[in-house]
Amino acid sequence: MEVPLPNGMGAIVGVCFTEVLGGKLKTGRPRSLLYPQLPVEIRSGSRLVLSTQTDEQGFFQAVLPAGTYQVAGSRGDVEVNVAEGVTTMISLRVGKRMVD
Secondary structure (H helix, E strand, O other): OOOOOOOOEEEEEEEEEEEOOOOOOOOOOOOEEEOOOOEEEEEEOOEEEEEEEOOOOOEEEEEEEOEEEEEEOOOOEEEEEEOOOOEEEEEEEEEEOOOO
């Protein structure tokens, strides 16, 4: 179901994850784990715009005025340009646990 965004607004939909597999080993295990209930902060410059958290599956969403934002989880951050009427999907790596 499509839901229109309010005038002047855009949206971010994101997923927070940790890499748990890489390097030379090839196994049938997942390469990453999603982070449920992880706090996520969205800033414009030094100003906190929104504080939210991921859902039980590691996803979050935010509707924001068009502009440039820093989206940060526990150890990772991403700069995102939000455009009016557009939903932007991001992935936010919040850790790396490599075992080979």
